[in-house]
Amino acid sequence: MCSVMLGEAAAAKLDAIPISDNTIQRRISDMACDVKEQVLDCxxxxxxxxxxxxxxTDVAHCAQxxxxVRFIKEHSVQEDFLFCVSLPARTTADELFKALNNFYQANCLDWGRCCGxxxxxxxAMTxxxxGLVKQVQAVAPAAVWKHCIIHRQALATKRMPQELRAVLDEAVKIVNLIKSRALNARLFSILCNEMGAQFQQLLLHSEVRWLSRGKVLTRLCVLREEVLLFLTEINSPLAKHLADMNxxxxxxxxxxxxxxxxxLNTSLQGKECHVFSAHDQVSGFRKKLDLWCARVERGSVEMFPTLEDVAEKTGLPLNSVQTVITAHLNGLRDQFGEYFGEDALGNQWVRNPFSFPATPRDGLSLQEEEALxxxxxxxxxxxxxxxxxxxCFWFSVESEFPQISTKATKVLIPFTSTYLCECGFSALTMIKNKYRSRLQVEDDLRLFLSGVQPRIEHLCASKARPHCSH
Structure with missing residues (x-):
């Protein structure tokens, strides 16, 4: 209308006027509120x-x-983002429970229905x-606590013999020498390119990332010849390690x-993972540790291809490292036994009611055992x-066997890891950065992380009708 009455120049000036400073924020909040209500209704x-x-803690040092939440909708298990809230001061168990309980009360959620x-x-959690878990169980007696299986796996792999710990620390020093200095990183990249290496750079080690250690060491082994040449050229004392065959x-x-x-870590990640599938992965890894240990004692390392390749190329006798490797594998086996134990043996009837009869430890009543x-x-x-x-099987028999169907579903519903929260924090790091450090991030996170779509037509219908001339 402006272009018709006043001309294109005036219309262009009008287009340059920015909209209200919170117009986009209001629309994001409206859509996020709609998504939140849909999830809460479910x-x-x-x-x-x-x-x-x-x-x-986010970039602005706010504790988040x-x-x-995982719930049942239309005879299927679904999981979605529930909320993210800033903690004003400390991150004690009392503050965590206060924030959690306030959300439950403000949104009329029933603690009695929380089963995990x-x-x-x-x-602060345990x-x-x-701890937070104790306070939750005080208001939700049916809630069963699960220690994140991925965190337990990470803890179980931390300890190692001193010889291997020294090698790991020296490998990190080598990587840091090249990666933390811009000139060294550029020169090393040129060297890799000239030698036709598979990769052009090393990977920087991060202690807090689950997969970092393995990826860093794998890349260093692939580029070991290039790294040795580069360290020799700059006269680094670390070059002696890559020249040492042991x-x-x-x-x-x-x-x-x-x-x-x-x-193993990757197999424990993902959505809709229940306790049996997660512990199957861990149990399989523990059995592999026994197998690998026995093979190393017999002088075979075919399950470790990089080690086998190094031994063949250098002619190194395996008995020089056999004792250290065996000690590490035995230690891993003991650590996995300490962190995981036999806690997956109960309620096997849930997984296959046709092969595993109920046991007294499963806590079934006489009527439930008869139904089973x-x-x-x-x-x-x-x-x-x-x-x-x-x-889906247990949902399908709910009408015929309601008691044991409910019991089985309560075993399958609880989360086995905090994988989704970790993914959420990765999204938080991307959305709330140093350029938007004052952002109230919950609404943006909800739209980014939730699988529920906002009801746009419903939102538009709830707004005032525009003027007819518009």
């Missing part, structure tokens, strides 16, 4: 739900508590007398074993179990 309607939560809570092993063999072993550990016996005698249901996921 949680309220679900017969029970489970939560996972974690706490981290993030919570995800998953956290890491921090003291304190014996006044040191190089232990580096190759660390690269292989942490690559295997990374594979009746179900296990139905061959049509046995065929159905093989055709669908385990959660």
């Amino acid at each position: 949680v309220r309607e679900s017969p029970f739900h489970a939560i996972q939560l974690d706490e981290s 508590l993030m919570v995800y 809570i998953c956290t890491d092993g921090a003291r 304190g014996r007398h006044s 040191w190089l063999a232990m580096l190759a072993y660390l690269s292989d074993i942490f690559d295997r550990i990374n594979s 016996v009746e179900l296990s005698s139905n061959m049509d249901l046995k065929q159905r179990l093989g055709e669908m996921p385990i959660t």
Whole structure:
């Protein structure tokens, strides 16, 4: 209209006028509120739900508590972002529970329906007398606590013999010498390019990232010849390590074993992971440790291809590192036993009611055991179990066996890890950065992380009608 009445020049000037400073923010908030209400309605309607939560600090040094929820909707298990809130001061158990409880009360959520809570092993979360978990269980007696299985796996792999620890520390020093200095990084990249190397750069080690250690060591082993040449050219005393065959063999072993550990870590990540599938992965890895240990004692390292390649090229006898490798594998096996134990043996009837009878430790009543016996005698249901996921199977028999179906679902609903929270914190780092350090990030996070779509037509209908001339 402006261009018709006043001309294109005037219209261009009008287009240059910025809209209100909070117009976009209002629209984001409106869509986020709509998504939030949809998720809350699903949680309220679900017969029970489970939560996972974690706490981290953002770029503005604000402590952020993030919570995800898993619930039942239309005979399927779904999980979604619940909320993220800033903690004003301390991150004690009392403050964490206060923020969590306030959200539950403000949104009319029933603590009695919470059947599981998953956290890491921090003291504020798991304190014996006044930790967050204890306070949650005081208002939600049915909530079963799960220690994040990925955090436990990371803790179980921390310890190692002193010889391997020294090799790891020296490898990190080598990487840092090249990566932390811009000139060295550029010169090394040119050297790799001239030598036709598979990669052009090393990877920087980060202690807090789950997969960092394995990826850094693997890259260093691939570029070991280029790194040795570069360190020799700059007269670094670290070059002696890459010229030492024993040191190089232990580096190759660390690269292989942490690559295997990374594979385990990755298999424990992802959505819709229940307790049985997660512990199957851990149990398989523990059995592999026994197998690898026995093979190393017999002088075979074919399961560690990088170590085998180094041994063949250098002619290094394996007995020079055999004792250290065996000690590390035995230590890993003991550590996994300490952190995981046998806690996956209960409730096996949930996974396969046709093969595993209930035991006293499963806590079933007489009526529930009778229903389980009746179900296990139905061959049509046995065929159905093989055709669908385990959660869908228990939903499908809810009308026939309501008691044991509910019991089984409560075993499958709780989270096994805080993987979703970790993904949420990665998104938080991207959204709230040093250029937007004062951003109130919950609405933006909700739209970014939630799988629920805002009801745009509903939101438009709720707004005032525009003037007819518009």
